Amino acid sequence: MSTVEIQGVRVGYGGVPVLQGLDLTVPTGTTTAVLGASGGGKTTLLRIIAGFLAPEAGTIHIGGRLVCGHGRSVPPERRGVGYVRQDGGLFPHLDVGGNITFGMPRAARRRRERVGELLELVGLPEGTAAKRPDQLSGGQQQRVALARALALSPQVVLLDEPFSSLDTALRASTRDAVATALAETGATTILVTHDQQEALSFADQVAIMRDGRFSQVGTPREIYESPVDVREAAFLGDVVRLPGRPTHEGVSCALGIVRSPGGSTPFASYDAVDLVVRPEDLTLADAPGCAHGTVLTTRYHGAHALVRVALTDGPEVSVRVAGRSVPHPGEIVPVRVDGPVLTYPSA
Numbered sequence: 001m002s003t004v005e006i007q008g009v010r011v012g013y014g015g016v017p018v019l020q021g022l023d024l025t026v027p028t029g030t031t032t033a034v035l036g037a038s039g040g041g042k043t044t045l046l047r048i049i050a051g052f053l054a055p056e057a058g059t060i061h062i063g064g065r066l067v068c069g070h071g072r073s074v075p076p077e078r079r080g081v082g083y084v085r086q087d088g089g090l091f092p093h094l095d096v097g098g099n100i101t102f103g104m105p106r107a108a109r110r111r112r113e114r115v116g117e118l119l120e121l122v123g124l125p126e127g128t129a130a131k132r133p134d135q136l137s138g139g140q141q142q143r144v145a146l147a148r149a150l151a152l153s154p155q156v157v158l159l160d161e162p163f164s165s166l167d168t169a170l171r172a173s174t175r176d177a178v179a180t181a182l183a184e185t186g187a188t189t190i191l192v193t194h195d196q197q198e199a200l201s202f203a204d205q206v207a208i209m210r211d212g213r214f215s216q217v218g219t220p221r222e223i224y225e226s227p228v229d230v231r232e233a234a235f236l237g238d239v240v241r242l243p244g245r246p247t248h249e250g251v252s253c254a255l256g257i258v259r260s261p262g263g264s265t266p267f268a269s270y271d272a273v274d275l276v277v278r279p280e281d282l283t284l285a286d287a288p289g290c291a292h293g294t295v296l297t298t299r300y301h302g303a304h305a306l307v308r309v310a311l312t313d314g315p316e317v318s319v320r321v322a323g324r325s326v327p328h329p330g331e332i333v334p335v336r337v338d339g340p341v342l343t344y345p346s347a
């Protein structure tokens, strides 16, 4: 069992608070992505879990064992934690084999087959062992960094934005290889990232860090489909935000009367609400009584395109359409909701 339990963790630098009371449980063998803006304190949290930094308050348990808090601090090398830094952090003067075996006990270092096993686990050929880090691509270096972290069979693996320096194609393939390797070892994993797509696609659980706290913790679907407020909805992806007025039929807004999927009218007791809908949940298909507007701009992305439409007598909205059916600027198009909507009390 290697569940990570973080309770009430607080820390700051030079009197400036960074983490202001974090609570998080990462169940054994699962992956949690900590998603937050740059400078929010994600690396600071990993350093505390690894034992490189002591919190001012709070506790951390790994596999039920208190590793920090209540006046106790287990040193990093005895926490059973592997850490992969953003830049990989390989030793340039050692070959790949030397990097992987660096922290191993002397007897284990002689077992060359262990290096081969670890390289295979992260999807690299055995011959990579004799190469120097500067002979490898960025993605290969990150896989070696993971192999080095896994060499000591850690219960917990901490990944600090390990894919952020890689280009799109390499990032996806490296991420897949790392996810497969981690699943095989059964390690409990915490990934920190400011990349929403990465968090949603890589993790079993996502924790949104905001102002030194977790504003929401849930499955990727819960986080994306039911963000706690408009700010979080916008942080997780493109949103169309419209002022609305609850009526007994639904929420009245520039797109007409919009009903929530359950048919209920949330916040019916409020005079005004913010209605939030994702561009992919709007469509340019006609329907009786739907809104119309003029296409202002189109942004082509290959598989899809983002179309900006000025609604007649209303605000501008973005609609995501298939890349093969993009209208032209100036065209008059129908716009209607074709998916879930979120409503929040007006700020």
Ligand SMILES: Nc1ncnc2c1ncn2[C@@H]1O[C@H](COP(=O)(O)OP(=O)(O)OP(=O)(O)O)[C@@H](O)[C@H]1O
Binding pocket: 013, 014, 018, 036, 037, 038, 039, 040, 041, 042, 043, 044, 045, 194
């Ligand atoms: N050793 C330090 N001394 C003083 N301030 C620090 C130190 N380390 C981090 N900070 C500050 O603490 C805040 C949180 O930094 P941290 O690196 O944890 O954020 P992050 O979310 O990981 O950012 P990024 O996504 O850019 O890596 C930042 O404002 C940073 O400037």
